[in-house]
Amino acid sequence: MTQALKISSEMVVSLIVVIVAGLFFAGAIQMRGIGGTFPQYVSGAVLALALIDLALVAAGRFRGRPSDIKPVRLSREIEALAWPFVLLALVYVFGFYLAIPLFLAGFFAVKRSLGLKASIAVILGFSFFMYVCFILLLRTPLYAGILGISF
């Protein structure tokens, strides 16, 4: 019984979905005039569906139904989710031109996925691809970062 009542990650997610749907609904009912009609119907329906989903997940958990969700691997997931944020932070500070080689070098170094020569080759190759594709062909000036690093 204790096992059955223990809150699963699936239940937490269903609860978050209910809260988000509730926030959308609360936002919709504050809208005035014709622009509020459709969001009110849709968010109301989504909230109702989210509540049903939560009830079904909770009922399934209570009955001890096996879940088909992979168990949470917290450290791996946090690390995997952190990498894109690291890239964003690097881009914000150094701009794309410097951030991407730095990110690739950092990633390869931490993960030890490539040797030094191969890492340098991939980084140079990707930087060349980026320059040819975005600067020469698409003529898109890339963000230079708050430090203003550009070519």
Added chain:
Amino acid sequence: MDILFDAVLNLASLSGMFYLLLGVLVGLLFGAMPGVGGSTALAILIPLTFGMQPADAILLLGGVMGANEFGGSLTSILINTPGTSTNAATCLDGHPMARQGKAGMAIGAAAAASTIGGWIGIAVLLVLLPFAKTIILSFGPPEFFLLAIAGLAAVALSTGQYFLKGLIAGGFGLLLAMVGFDDMGGGQRYTLGIDYLWDGISIMPMLIGVFAIAEMIKLAVDGGKLADDTDVVVTGVMDGIKAVFKNLRTLVQGSLIGTLIGLIPGVGGTVTAFVSYSAAKQTSKDPESFGKGNIVGVIAPEAAINAKDGGSLVPTLAFGIPGGAETAIFLGAMVIHGLQPGPMLLIEHEYVIFSLILSLSLSCLLASLIGIASARYLTHVTRLDITVLVPIVLAIAFVGTYAVQSSLGDVLLALAFGVVGYFMLKFNFPRVTMIIGLVLGSLAERSFHQSLMISRGDYGVFVATTISKVLIALLILAIGVFVYQRLKHARRLA
């Protein structure tokens, strides 16, 4: 006819052929990577098409769409690792053939069946489009509103046991489409006081986030290599091609199954391939040989997988209701090229439609030819370490997202959707319904308001015409059948 001729001329031009060939190569490469697939390829390629003419962009994307599934078939046959779940049925007999030293024969059969299957699907598309055009012209705002809702529900239904989660994701997609300045009522909706959100949520960052970034996060969590491969020998390709013509009934049956199932929005290639495989097994004189290297077991799913593309383009092009993830991304690409997906696309942009049809037709053939020639080497991409692939795709996704509108806000949004997409993947919320909700959101809301304006606020307008009644009846019937089946299944388990 002039429009078709113009599209042929564009395809025959040097740049047209270059983009198509590039699309085919990218499609084959990504299709061969297990867990990556065509959706990721399309999502990261779209920003690169930004500076192109719409027709060239469509040739490139059509090349990817036409080729990625054959890339997955090659790894299914050679190393028993399907590029996407769509190719899983090909493993059943394709890999046993490879283990018997008949890899080339299986690849030849897969190449011929997928090419001819693709052409049959496209032929059906060409036949059905004029009828769809006539139907569209008889639609008014209430019918369009119901069509958008029915399309969304159909896609959610196709997710099977995740129907409820699919509907919720679709609902969130509709709500996200409402973010920004409201043209109809004036004022802002769901902008949270953030200026960036005044223009609404762009489809591009959402697509890149939900597909490319989310997939990379998942791969980073899973770790390891995409798959282990072994050295393979590819001989006897011509025997495989001949076998397809000796099994014409299977080829036609598989192609028709693929096309018909493709017409139903959201029913993916996996279902199509397995239905075709089962039908071939059930109608075979030698069903025991299936699963042990029967070439018919390769022909049937391969013909269906590519034929499905033609079928799924009917609701996509005619009604703006994407048949699946790839067609949803494709519709997103149309948006950034200034083409509004929806019923009028077929009427106003025939050139685009013909360009897509031509690129799909040719990409099936090119993918087969290039795939046969490069099969041995293509399987090596599965050796690629995830820790090399992930940072590169993330970098391309970030630069690509920024390049579309030169906006760092887009990159942040893509990242946010990447995280959301990862959790959707993990907790079985179908991502495609959210995308379809976003794509159909403006059509649904506009049609909803127009209908109520026409009727002066009378909701009876949504059931006033025969078409509306038929759409509602179909929707209720589909949901009813689904609920009945689920209850029956639950009782059987109990």
